[in-house]
Amino acid sequence: MASDADRRLVPLAALQHFAFCPRQCALIHNEQVWADNYLTAQGNLLHERVDSGELETRKGVRFERGVQVAAPKLGITGKLDLVERDLSSGKLCPVEYKRGKPKPGDWDEIQLCAQALCLEEMTGQNIPEGALWYHQTRHRQVIALGTELRQRTLQVIADVAAMLASGQTPKAVYGKHCHACSLYDLCNPKLLQQDNSRKYVKKLFATDDTDEKTAE
Numbered sequence: 001m002a003s004d005a006d007r008r009l010v011p012l013a014a015l016q017h018f019a020f021c022p023r024q025c026a027l028i029h030n031e032q033v034w035a036d037n038y039l040t041a042q043g044n045l046l047h048e049r050v051d052s053g054e055l056e057t058r059k060g061v062r063f064e065r066g067v068q069v070a071a072p073k074l075g076i077t078g079k080l081d082l083v084e085r086d087l088s089s090g091k092l093c094p095v096e097y098k099r100g101k102p103k104p105g106d107w108d109e110i111q112l113c114a115q116a117l118c119l120e121e122m123t124g125q126n127i128p129e130g131a132l133w134y135h136q137t138r139h140r141q142v143i144a145l146g147t148e149l150r151q152r153t154l155q156v157i158a159d160v161a162a163m164l165a166s167g168q169t170p171k172a173v174y175g176k177h178c179h180a181c182s183l184y185d186l187c188n189p190k191l192l193q194q195d196n197s198r199k200y201v202k203k204l205f206a207t208d209d210t211d212e213k214t215a216e
Contacts, residue, residue, distance in 0.1 A: 014164070094131075
């Protein structure tokens with residue numbers, strides 16, 4: 001069994017990718033496939049602005065941007081957009097910046113929770129909540145990092161680690177979410193979903209067998 005030192009740490013971004021679509025996660029992190037669209041370009045620009053910000057302190061809160069974190073015990077690593085530190089209590093709060101608006105799924109919350117888990121492993125501090133800031137709505141959403149979300153996040157970490165270790169890419173499952181994915185043209189989910197060639201061949205030979213029996 002590989003030691004923690006030899007273990008491949010899962011990027012925090014991979015957790016969000018997996019929660020959104022396991023196939024997307026495998027294409028990006030196993031097959032190294034990537035393509036930008038206008039959504040990802042806007043997201044990259046937003047994160048560049050966030051990461052380039054200088055360290056500052058306002059109203060007793062220290063704002064640290066582009067914070068590198070790693071949690072070898074959990075097997076995850078990445079860079080946090082922003083960590084707020086209350087100077088009076090020392091309490092930490094991770095803040096993740098997103099280009100759009102709140103999602104129907106929990107993939108943003110999972111990424112944020114994993115960030116908190118990294119900080120907890122590194123500092124020994126309990127972090128009960130974090131925040132998501134959405135550029136489209138200009139709204140900051142406080143997220144309680146409760147037991148259910150933590151369990152879901154730990155499961156996703158385990159699932160991503162297993163998938164990356166296997167080197168396998170899941171089959172496409174077409175859905176409405178596919179049209180928001182920058183890998184749509186490379187993935188071809190609708191085409192693969194409707195691939196009936198195996199059924200066609202099976203039916204073709206089944207028909208031939210029937211004809212032969214009839215001829216006899």
